[in-house]
Ligand SMILES: Nc1ncnc2c1ncn2[C@@H]1O[C@H](COP(=O)(O)OP(=O)(O)OP(=O)(O)O)[C@@H](O)[C@H]1O
């Protein structure tokens with residue numbers, strides 16, 4: 001057995017720290033028509049890592065996450081998630097990815113439960129009913145499970161969006177401003193949910209809340225004008241220092 | 255098996271959502287009834303023999319009714335941001351086509367189930383059971399083509415800026431061969447023509463259906479991702 005393991009490990013990518021690389025981006029650029037939104041982005045994130053992505057409006061954060069989650073094709077460069085190329089093994093990658101996006105990705109004319117049942121069928125989730133019960137309880141929407149999403153408040157919709165993203169137990173989570181609309185209690189629920197799955201999961205979270213972002217992450221990145229202005233381990237950072245760095249890097253605009 | 259479940263899930267959620275709002279089916283039904291009433295009144299005065307033009311009028315009404323519904327089908331997904339949710343899930347893209355297409359086919363057929371008897375009454379049409387069966391079969395065969403082309407083209411049109419305009423512009427030229435065959439088949443049945451002619455038109459419609467199902471299957475991955 002040990003020999004086999006060694007064989008297996010040999011083929012897996014190792015980052016300088018020895019951890020396995022989960023997300024790898026090299027020379028990535030993206031144009032929308034003539035507008036260049038991302039310019040030669042290269043970085044790696046190890047398995048189990050938590051990347052917090054900061055940057056002003058329009059920096060290209062959402063675009064980067066959409067490319068990583070197979071929704072948008074890159075113009076140049078290569079991307080690999082969980083060792084797979086999103087544009088060759090897209091169905092295999094999608095099964096491993098969860099996304100919380102700007103929009104909740106929920107059907108307004110279906111109930112909370114019907115939405116989760118629909119996505120559960122799309123992902124082929126085992127023991128779906130039990131999983132739905134569990135998640136609705138965790139995000140405290142049990143009492144509204146038969147209500148249409150149309151009748152939900154913004155924060156409730158966001159909670160359901162969180163349940164939806166976690167439904168199929170993804171191993172890589174992309175969170176695009178997941179705190180939007182959540183009350184302080186819901187933020188606690190959300191972060192303790194993240195905490196329970198923190199191990200073995202890889203996270204990329206976009207946020208404008210520097211404090212929260214820093215508290216959660218293992219690495220911090222600032223994207224500015226489509227370029228990486230800063231990328232570092234959190235261990236080497238403290239909050240005031242990072243605030244200062246952010247102001248310096250992002251000065252002038254917005 | 256997983257594929258069948260995914261397709262079924264898409265159809266089911268579209269039906270559930272439609273049962274809640276009924277906006278698509280009711281809009282289509284009102285339109286088609288209105289159109290048929292106006293046609294029957296307008297042409298009934300000047301023509302003694304409605305059978306000759308009935309087939310054409312029926313399909314004009316059905317065609318615009320279909321566009322009314324098909325346009326909604328993806329606008330819904332896009333506006334609520336759910337298209338991304340659908341695209342994010344590990345489903346083969348062509349299966350999204352089949353799910354949406356089957357839902358559209360179902361809605362078309364349901365509306366027509368109400369519309370056809372009204373049409374028979376308004377146009378004073380009397381068909382024996384077997385002829386009525388062939389009549390309905392023609393309509394269903396045509397629906398498959400309309401739903402296939404419509405689903406494919408409404409997917410293309412949601413990614414364009416002028417999406418409400420785009421569907422009719424793309425849809426009408428592509429659907430014309432099917433329309434001509436459908437008019438000729440139903441008109442033939444109504445005016446008691448030779449059945450061999452009617453069958454020829456039906457065969458043409460079936461071939462058209464198969465071609466566009468295959469085209470949609472082959473192109474869908476490309477079409478649905480921006
Ligand atoms: N589909 C698109 N077509 C054209 N331009 C686009 C498209 N999507 C994004 N852009 C442009 O790309 C740039 C980056 O957008 P992006 O949404 O990635 O920013 P962001 O960093 O997420 O900003 P925010 O903090 O406001 O969410 C913007 O200038 C935007 O106008």
Ligand SMILES: [Mg+2]
Pocket residue numbers: 061062063176
């Ligand atoms: Mg954004």
